Amino acid sequence: MKILESAPYRYDKGIKILTLGNITKAYDRLTQQVKKGDNILDVGCGTGMLTLHALIKGANVTGIDINTEMLEIARIRIENSDFKENVNLLEMGVAELDNFDENEFDVIMSGLCFSELSNDELNYTLKFSKKILKQNSLLIIADEVKSNLFVFRFLNFLIRIPLVIVTYILTQTTTKAVKGLEEKVTRAGFKIESIRKNKMRNFIELVARNIKEN
Amino acid sequence: MRITYFFYYVFINVVETLIRLFPVPAKTGYRKIGSPNENSPVLLTCNFHLTIHRLKRAIRGIDCHLLIANSKGINVWCAAAGGLLNNHSVISVIKTSGIEEKANHRTIVLPQLAASGIEAKEIQKKTGWKVIWGPIYAKDIPSFLEKNFTKSEAMRQVKFPIIERIEMATMWWFFLAVIQFIFWIPFIIWKPFLLEEALSMCVQIFWISAISFILFPLFEPLLKANYKADGKFNFKRLIVIFIMIFIAAIGVVIYTFVIKDYDKWILIRWSIISFIMVIIINMDLTGTTPVLKSDLHEERLYHVAIDKEKCRGTGICVEVCPRNCLEMDTKTNKVSDPRARDCVQCGACIVQCPFDALFFRNNQDEIISPENVRKYKLNLMGKRDCCLACKISNTLSK
Ligand SMILES: C[S@@+](CC[C@H](N)C(=O)[O-])C[C@H]1O[C@@H](n2cnc3c(N)ncnc32)[C@H](O)[C@@H]1O
Ligand code: SF4
Ligand code: SF4
Numbered sequence: 001m002k003i004l005e006s007a008p009y010r011y012d013k014g015i016k017i018l019t020l021g022n023i024t025k026a027y028d029r030l031t032q033q034v035k036k037g038d039n040i041l042d043v044g045c046g047t048g049m050l051t052l053h054a055l056i057k058g059a060n061v062t063g064i065d066i067n068t069e070m071l072e073i074a075r076i077r078i079e080n081s082d083f084k085e086n087v088n089l090l091e092m093g094v095a096e097l098d099n100f101d102e103n104e105f106d107v108i109m110s111g112l113c114f115s116e117l118s119n120d121e122l123n124y125t126l127k128f129s130k131k132i133l134k135q136n137s138l139l140i141i142a143d144e145v146k147s148n149l150f151v152f153r154f155l156n157f158l159i160r161i162p163l164v165i166v167t168y169i170l171t172q173t174t175t176k177a178v179k180g181l182e183e184k185v186t187r188a189g190f191k192i193e194s195i196r197k198n199k200m201r202n203f204i205e206l207v208a209r210n211i212k213e214n
Numbered sequence: 215m216r217i218t219y220f221f222y223y224v225f226i227n228v229v230e231t232l233i234r235l236f237p238v239p240a241k242t243g244y245r246k247i248g249s250p251n252e253n254s255p256v257l258l259t260c261n262f263h264l265t266i267h268r269l270k271r272a273i274r275g276i277d278c279h280l281l282i283a284n285s286k287g288i289n290v291w292c293a294a295a296g297g298l299l300n301n302h303s304v305i306s307v308i309k310t311s312g313i314e315e316k317a318n319h320r321t322i323v324l325p326q327l328a329a330s331g332i333e334a335k336e337i338q339k340k341t342g343w344k345v346i347w348g349p350i351y352a353k354d355i356p357s358f359l360e361k362n363f364t365k366s367e368a369m370r371q372v373k374f375p376i377i378e379r380i381e382m383a384t385m386w387w388f389f390l391a392v393i394q395f396i397f398w399i400p401f402i403i404w405k406p407f408l409l410e411e412a413l414s415m416c417v418q419i420f421w422i423s424a425i426s427f428i429l430f431p432l433f434e435p436l437l438k439a440n441y442k443a444d445g446k447f448n449f450k451r452l453i454v455i456f457i458m459i460f461i462a463a464i465g466v467v468i469y470t471f472v473i474k475d476y477d478k479w480i481l482i483r484w485s486i487i488s489f490i491m492v493i494i495i496n497m498d499l500t501g502t503t504p505v506l507k508s509d510l511h512e513e514r515l516y517h518v519a520i521d522k523e524k525c526r527g528t529g530i531c532v533e534v535c536p537r538n539c540l541e542m543d544t545k546t547n548k549v550s551d552p553r554a555r556d557c558v559q560c561g562a563c564i565v566q567c568p569f570d571a572l573f574f575r576n577n578q579d580e581i582i583s584p585e586n587v588r589k590y591k592l593n594l595m596g597k598r599d600c601c602l603a604c605k606i607s608n609t610l611s612k
Contacts, residue, residue, distance in 0.1 A: 066302040068589060095306040096340065118242045118284065120310040 022198070023142075026205050027053045027111060029196070030140045033207065034059050038106040041132070043094060043125065044113025048074030050142075054109065055083040062105075066093040094121055097128035104132045109140040115178050122178070126188035135212045139190055144177040147201035156202045177202060223267060230264040234385035238263040239287025244311040245270075248277035252318040255359055257348065258307065259325060260285035260299050272352035276359060279316055283307040291504070294331030295560060297591035301336045308341045323348040323355075323363070326370060329534040329562035330593045347534055372504040372536045379427040382502055386423040386495055391416040394487060411480070414473075418465045418484070419491050425461045426495050430503065433457075437500050438555065448509070455496050462488040505537070507558045516574040516582065518557055518564065522548050524571035531563035531572060539563075561593025 027050050034040065036058030042051045045063030047070050054061050055078075065071050071089055078087050092099070094117060108129045114122055129139055147153050156177075181204060185192060190208035197204050230238055240263040247270065258281040259269055266282060283303040285293035293299035308314070308322065324332060326347040334345035349358050349369040358365055398412035426433075436450040466484045470476060501508025508514065518539070527547035532540045537556040540549050540563060549571075551557075564572040564587045574582040574592075586592050 066300075093302040093306050095302070095309040098309075118306075118310070120243050120312075121306055124310040 022203075023049070023111075026142050026203070030109065030142055030205055030207070031057055033138055033140065034107060039104065040107045040109060041100070041105045043097075043108065043110035043129075044116065045074060045089065046070045046111075046113070048077050048089075050109060050111035051087065052077070052081070052083075054107075055081070055086055059107070060086045060088075062088045062090065064090045064092045064094075064096075066091065094125040094128075097125060097132060100128075100132040102131050103134045105137065106134055107138050107140060108133050111142045112144070114141060114181065115144045115176060122184065123188070126184060126190075130189050130210055130212075133210045135210060137210050138193075139185070139206075139208045139210060141181070141185075141204070141206045141208075143181070143204060144202055145181050145197075145204045146177045146179045148180075149201065152201040156200060159200070181206065223271065226264060226267060231381050231384050232388040234381070235389055237287030240266050240282065242282045242284045242307060244313060244316075245280040245282060247273060247280050248275065250277040250279050250316075252316065254278045254317070255323060256281065256313060256317055256319075256321065257323045257355070258283055258304065258328075260288065260290045260293050260328075262287055262289045262293070265289055269352045269355075273355050276356060278359075279313060281307045281311055281313060281322070290325045291327040291330070291560075294328040295591065295593050297331060299328055300331050300591075301333055301340070304332055304337055305340050308337075308343055320344060321346060323358075326350050326365075326534060326562075327372075327536060327560075329566055330560045331565070331591060333565060333588060335566075335568060350536060367538065370533070370536065371538050374430065374503050374505045376428070378504075379430055380424070383420075383423040383427040386427075386502070387416075387420045390423070390491055390494065391419045394419065394491075414469055415484070415487060418462070418469065418488060421465045422458065422462050422488065422491050423495055426458060426492075426499065429457070430499075433499070434506065437506055451496075454499070455492065458492045458496060459489065462492050505556075505558070514559070516559065516576045516580075517554060518551060518559075519573055519575040519581070520549060520551060521571045521573070524569045525549050525567075526569055526571075528568060530566050530568065534562040534566050536560060536562065559593060561587050561591075564588075565593070 031050075031053040034054050034057040038054075038057075038059040040054050040059045040061045042048075042054065042061055042063040045051045045061075045065050046067070048063060051061050051063045051074065063071075063074060065074070068091060071091055074089055078084055078089070110125075114125070117125065133139060147156065182192060182195065185206065185208050189211065191211050192206065192208045194207045195204060196206075240261045242261050245266075254277050256279045257269075257273075259265055261282045261284055269280070283299060284306070285299035285303060288296070288298055290299060304324070320342055321344045322337075323346050324334075327350055329347055332345070334347075337343055337345050346363050347365075348363075349355055349365055350372055351369070354365070354369045358369065394415060395412055398408065398415075402408045402412060433454045436454050437448075463485075466481065466488055469484060470481060473480075498508055500506035525548045527542060527549065529542050529549070531549055532542055537553070537558055537560075539551055539553045539555075539557045541552050542548075543550055559574075561574075564574065564584050567584065570584045573584050574587065582592050
């Protein structure tokens with residue numbers, strides 16, 4: 001959601017309005033799997049919306065993001081909450097996931113960040129997520145996706161035109177929904193446990209398990 | 215193939231010059247140039263579509279690996295100064311593009327103008343790759359590679375040659391002509407014969423912007439404010455504006471002669487529109503050029519200060535300065551700034567100094583520390599003023 005990130009202070013309100021509050025519901029559903037004391041990595045934590053959902057469940061969260069200003073907001077928000085002991089916010093990109101130890105995390109989650117990665121970055125993220133995630137643990141993703149069905153792609157295209165134009169004028173970038181996320185996740189060695197898509201088939205909530213060989 | 219590519223190349227050059235105010239992103243990642251092997255040099259550039267094509271053209275015939283880093287479709291300097299082409303973009307493309315398997319050395323050539331936004335030290339620490347600052351212009355890359363990564367002094371400096379000035383003029387012309395044309399549309403619908411006048415106005419705008427930039431070398435000394443200025447208005451700028459109003463007036467006179475209609479209303483509206491155009495182009499003429507700093511913002515009053523105690527004479531700052539402001543004193547082995555007047559506040563020297571010996575300071579002795587320059591890209595051409603596109607998006611997103 002580039003349009004909102006260019007003004008980090010608007011991000012939270014903006015994203016809720018744009019998704020008609022659905023983003024909060026999606027994050028609620030996804031973090032149901034989180035248990036107290038879980039060690040969680042939040043990839044592209046931004047202003048910390050998803051991070052906070054996991055914190056409420058009693059987890060310890062490491063949030064990483066490359067955007068200094070978004071992180072600054074996350075920091076302020078968490079300073080003002082009861083969880084500041086349980087969070088570690090780091091300015092780093094997905095390309096540095098290899099810095100974490102093998103089997104370090106109980107859950108890796110990511111909200112609306114995969115759609116901002118290049119294909120190379122996405123595959124890299126999945127590859128190293130598999131390494132640093134414990135065996136049989138969960139990878140949780142919520143993001144914008146491209147449907148496999150032409151009809152839906154076309155419909156979404158029409159609906160998105162105004163949004164794309166406004167985004168371009170404001171930030172001169174375009175948002176790009178992820179293509180073939182399910183295949184990529186499977187190919188990286190995860191077993192998909194559940195998928196939930198909205199009616200327009202442009203938003204996915206995906207839960208996959210890290211099955212390790214041997 | 216050759217010939218179709220040639221036409222494609224000309225086409226994208228024209229189109230992307232016209233819409234230069236807006237970014238055109240290309241795919242990031244690895245590109246093979248020629249048939250490189252594991253010893254071939256590794257170059258990196260931004261993902262502005264036109265830059266990539268121009269670079270490829272400049273280095274055709276050379277075998278090398280090219281990495282395209284994410285700069286959100288903006289050119290190297292604007293993106294680096296504005297914080298879009300940053301450490302993360304570089305680390306990401308190095309680690310995810312597969313270059314580490316393709317090359318057996320760990321040296322990467324970055325465009326020198328990226329030095330405002332990318333920290334060589336950080337890249338080395340996080341990836342193990344050594345950064346070498348390449349030439350500013352792609353055309354110098356072949357000779358740079360041939361001479362074993364050495365740059366002549368000329369290769370380190372930004373210039374504003376006629377061809378680039380015409381590009382700038384074209385960019386301004388297209389932007390302003392389109393906008394003024396939009397204002398005409400309701401009137402044209404009302405009285406269709408006005409179409410002719412609206413189109414003539416587009417020609418007039420071209421005349422104004424072309425002359426502004428063609429005559430730039432004459433204006434340069436007038437526009438160059440004293441670098442330790444106290445913030446007083448530079449009255450010499452008015453001379454430039456008067457000359458340009460005179461040039462615009464010539465256009466108005468020619469138009470009235472051509473149409474042979476001496477209606478006072480035509481004269482009035484032509485004068486008003488022309489005047490507005492002159493003012494818009496001159497408002498930040500200096501900031502539109504690569505060789506003078508913008509004089510719109512308060513921070514122009516900061517200048518680069520040197521802490522001689524901390525300086526250990528590495529010469530890195532001299533190496534990355536695109537305006538050749540700095541010089542090593544071989545006797546004391548310290549840096550000095552004999553040509554500080556030429557500084558464009560790009561911050562490259564401050565960002566790269568390994569001993570934090572450089573920083574921004576103004577006349578009230580307020581300073582901007584190197585950490586803050588790095589973290590928030592507080593080079594003073596950055597965020598606020600790197601280019602009009604950034605400016606527009608900044609104002610809109612406030
Ligand atoms: C739309 S925000 C999502 C924020 C947060 N997850 C939420 O839902 O509130 C996406 C975030 O991904 C971050 N991001 C983009 N590319 C990244 C990368 N390569 N590594 C880490 N974070 C990245 C951006 O900086 C941005 O803050
Ligand atoms: S980079 Fe820093 S230490 Fe090196 S010469 Fe310049 S000021 Fe001195
Ligand atoms: S001296 Fe000025 S122009 Fe040169 S690198 Fe430093 S800030 Fe940039």
